[in-house]
Amino acid sequence: MDQIFFVGLVAAAFRLATPLVFAALGEAISQRAGVLNVGIEGIMLVGAFAGAWGSAATGSPWLGLGVAIAAGAAAAAVHGLLCLHFRVDQIVSGIALTVLGLGLSGYAYRLTLGSDRGVAIPSFARVDLGALGELPVLGPMLFQHHLLVYVALALAPLLWWFVNRTGWGLAIRACGEEPAAAHAAGIDVLRVRWGCVLVGGALAGAGGAYLSIAQIGNFVEDMVAGRGFIAIACVVYGRWNPFGVLLAALFFGAADAAQIRLQALNPDVPYQFFVMAPYVLAVGALVFVSRRSRLPAALGRPFTPPR
């Protein structure tokens, strides 16, 4: 019983964390370059719909994922256009994007898949890792997931390496810290920020698609249900470091998995406590662990090269 509880919890933690990992890593990249995107929720919804639609239209979840990634980048491009080109405040643009993503995905769904409830949405199968998947305890915990789960886990070291070990990463960090210094050093700040916004949107789109074409195999309006905002929290809790962000997302996934299990075991404790617990824990940890803000210094501040 206890083992079943634990095995199920770990497996569910990975499943629940995966969309957060995608979206939060994307947001982290964007923020490291200095662009705050609070519209990630809307982008994930667009990705979730686009993934479902693309998958139904082409019959292949891989192509669906590609459509979702493209749609996520396109939605993020709206943010880029508004913030980087028209210099609208990033919070305003992000809130608008959230509403836009919710509206457009819901509307497009009704026009396409929703009007025809019979359409099958081809979804990712779980990977078959052969003997690994057969392992007694570890198998169901770690080796019976969708491929996208492993992709998400692999993304964190990849992004860490990219941000901390490559020249592009240095440029990204410079744009987030001191755009004027980056500009003086010959870096095209706007182009770097554009790139990061688009990559961030593509990842958020993939996170949404995970929900629709891996986890559920369906699209419903507002199915992202606040995960975009939790992804932003993960970025902050993870101190803008891809590994930290991954840990934060796994923490929230595990907390959610634990929460839904403990609820059923303790029907007398009001469910609100289970919902609040991870946040209280996370804030408590921050109070003790790290008081120093590692916020990219230029986050949210527009930069215009002198003319």
Next chain:
Amino acid sequence: MDQIFFVGLVAAAFRLATPLVFAALGEAISQRAGVLNVGIEGIMLVGAFAGAWGSAATGSPWLGLGVAIAAGAAAAAVHGLLCLHFRVDQIVSGIALTVLGLGLSGYAYRLTLGSDRGVAIPSFARVDLGALGELPVLGPMLFQHHLLVYVALALAPLLWWFVNRTGWGLAIRACGEEPAAAHAAGIDVLRVRWGCVLVGGALAGAGGAYLSIAQIGNFVEDMVAGRGFIAIACVVYGRWNPFGVLLAALFFGAADAAQIRLQALNPDVPYQFFVMAPYVLAVGALVFVSRRSRLPAALGRPFTPPR
């Protein structure tokens, strides 16, 4: 018909804008002092519940409002403690506050009012402005509202005067722009920020209470429904100026009122377009009107006096 439409729209706009006005003005004060509070949504929920509970317990909506204001300030004090005292990131603390407010208000409701559906929640009556209220068109549009609507409208000039014309306001602005300079001038930056955070929370609490004990006469879980986030958008759209914030809140109130009406008149246009329209309009206006960000320069940055 057209006149009815218009009268109803204006009246509804004021009603729908009022909670936004309270919360957004509170947030503006907090941000002007340099403290970003994205937990306003949670505080409004706490205020909505506390108002309903206080009103039911005491039998007086005025006392209920007082309870809501105190509860809002108390919820904001959590934010103050975390951000100002423990130097937790403001976004992290705000997100936690949102979740906490949602959970606590829902739970407390269940424990109290929710378990006993028979409790009456005394609510504010509309003010009787005598002849004014009887005026043919203007009466229903402007003079048949709850007192709190007029309080909200009066708050904007009051706060403008406070921020721009008094010594306290000067200190607040200095703390939001250059806390180091304010500190060197002998201003107790932390105390000013604490004050603004508490006032901001109190106003958000009042905004929530308007929903529960003036507009609806009931408390429902999650009844704030994203208004806290729209209030943050109003602050930005209103360029941190109380009059601008008031206008932005009225705009969103009017857009919402119009949206509800147009939806019914145009059943063939998908409702999503009506929901998205105000945001698209507002962002579009920002693109053309003002590209210069008037963000308080030290917004979101902690300040520790050097010692």
Next chain:
Amino acid sequence: QQELKVALVLPGPISDGTFNSAAHQGIKAAEQKYKIKVSIQENTQSAQIEAALTRYAREGYAIVIGHGFQFAEPAKKIHKRFPKTWFIVNTAKVAAAPNLASFDNRWGDAGYVAGAVAASVSKTGTVGHIGGIPVPVIQEYQEGFERGAKRIRPDIKVLTAVVGSFSDIAKGKEITLSLIERGADVVTATGNENVVGTIQAAKEKNVMAIGTAFDSAALAPETIVTTAIIRMDVNIDMAIGLVSSKKIEPKNYLLGFKENGVDLAPYRAFESKISDANKARIKQLIEDIKAGKVADLPKIR
């Protein structure tokens, strides 16, 4: 007879596949049956409710239907100002002269029968209910589900959990998976989109599900044993019928099995998998409920 103008104000989107879809289908059916003109407003938040109701009343709608208990207070507040309009609130208990009535379904009875079915078909002796947000009707359903299951099998274990959202389909699925992990082999869910997540999980894990509110057997014919249908269309049909014939009274109409406001869907693919004894037992249970012979039905809140 002149054409009646009817407005339906919904808290969610008509495409949710459950609560709001049901109302939408009901009004579509009524549109065929009666001489009415219909306007629908979707996704109405609680603070917009008063404005929405007022506007329809002002525009001379004869019937304004608020679909959800959150419409009760606002309707109570404004109905007197528009005596020519009938305000109907669904899934609430509110009434006031001269023109406010409510139609509520006996969700508790539906849950009771669903619990009985679940206990009859369960092999593990563990069944589960997943609620979206514990609003009154969901609490009633849950209470009924537990009692109905215990009536059939006193030793049955009923697991319950709450999603905390009506639209979080992914979490609905995960919660269901966690109940299945703990042995539940029949699951049921109440709410909106989260119900779809529960059905998905049941399908994936090859356990049985009992639908609620809205017959969506087509989603997973091999999984859905039956559905405890809440006939929102009947509420709407009755309301419009009573107003047209001027027989409506300002009271709360409570619709159960007897009034056809609650129903059990056919077993379809499970017809052959359920023993005739069990089928008879359920049928008898429904008859007993109709006859008022069942004592431990959940209290209406």
Next chain:
Amino acid sequence: MAPPLELRAIGKRFGDLVALDGVDLAAGAGEVVGVLGENGAGKSTLMNIASGLLAPDSGEIRIDGSARTFGGPRDAAAAGIGMVHQHYLLVPSLTVAENIMLGDPRLRSLRPDLRRHGAEIEALARRVGLPLDASARVAHLDIGGRQRVEILKALHRGARVLILDEPTAVLSERERAQLYEVIRALKRAGVGIVLISHKLEDIFAVCDRVVVLRGGRVVDAAAIAERGGDALVRAMVGADPPAGPAKAAARGATLLSVHDLEARRDNGAAAFAGVSFELHEGEILALAGVEGSGQQELAEVLAGLRAPVRGTCRFRGRVLAGTGAHRRRAHGIRHVPHDRLRNGVLPRRSLAENFLLAHWFDAGFRRRGLLRRRRAGEITRTLVRDFGVRGAPGGPLGALSGGNQQKLVVARELWGDASLLIASHPTRGLDVRTVAALQAALIERRNAGLGILLISSDLAEIWQVADRVMVLAQGRLRGPVPVGQTSLQEVGAWISGA
């Protein structure tokens, strides 16, 4: 009579670092005390303690002879101690009057009479010879204007002792002379003044006494009449002053030729027009002028950071079109920016990363996409050694003093195959020894063929290192002429627009 401010045996540590170790300093009424010392000697720390911004670890502060502890800057202000910080502490979005009144107890009312206060401030400003418009926004003032606001702020609070931390570092010659006049006027009014400066001429121009700090201790204190410049420099650096660098004629081919260049400022106003000159290999061409006369904009245009309105720049005969510091760096064009803190460095990053910021696109620092961080680290360590950058090399660059950050930026730009260096105020805020070392380094690189455009407001420095000099004033270029064929008076006249 006891002096209004007296510091006795002040000690202060930051972690392991002893910043101040038993320092005594007193400022009497109507007395100007100069404080000299190398970068990091502890001058700013001492004055931050006197003005209540920092608490001393040991020692005491005496006001009019009685010991006091300051809980914060407000206490110090109440005791009559005013300070003008090295980095100004002003709120740019507020007006002059608002900034000056900030924190004043009279503002703690609901209806402060800012107009009356404004008039008071303007009257005070006229009395001490600092003309100012009290209703102007500080954001619109130039650097000298902001300094005047800081001084007035202190005086308005009734400062009887005024501490000025490196006030002349950012001023033009003319503004400096004005500041001297103000100091003399305050002295006559009985205000005690503590003046921190790296420039001996400031000390000799206005001070009565001088105190020299080294490594957190007082190494010399005397009446100004008793000390010559050599003695002070020796006390400061603890060794003989370095000899002036030797120049060798090495001028080569034309490196940069600028024709009819015109550019605008950020606010759209014209910065300069019709600028033409040539710069050769192996020469130092100095650009002088009052700050804000377009030098910064010219440097930015040449570095590819600002688009010119018209005109052409040729580098080795090829036209440099458009912007793009990236491409120019690849040609060997390097730039030490004007505002190094904002435009030059990432304060929260390591020294090595700050080095890489300017060099990561060199193929030498990349291997299959990866940055060669070890190589950068090694080079940074040699630069730190060669240029005497002081501070923990492992920590973030922001933990270095401003002067040491400056050294690292110059070192970084000179590294590798630079062929043209555009250097804005490279020695500003550095101590005497470092200035000499840096000047020697510039001349050495010049002798090796580097072309240098040296933007400086320090004519003495220009005379010491430059081959030719030109002046930007009123949007026009005067010169260039060889330094040997002109005089200080002539260049001074160009600058002042005569």
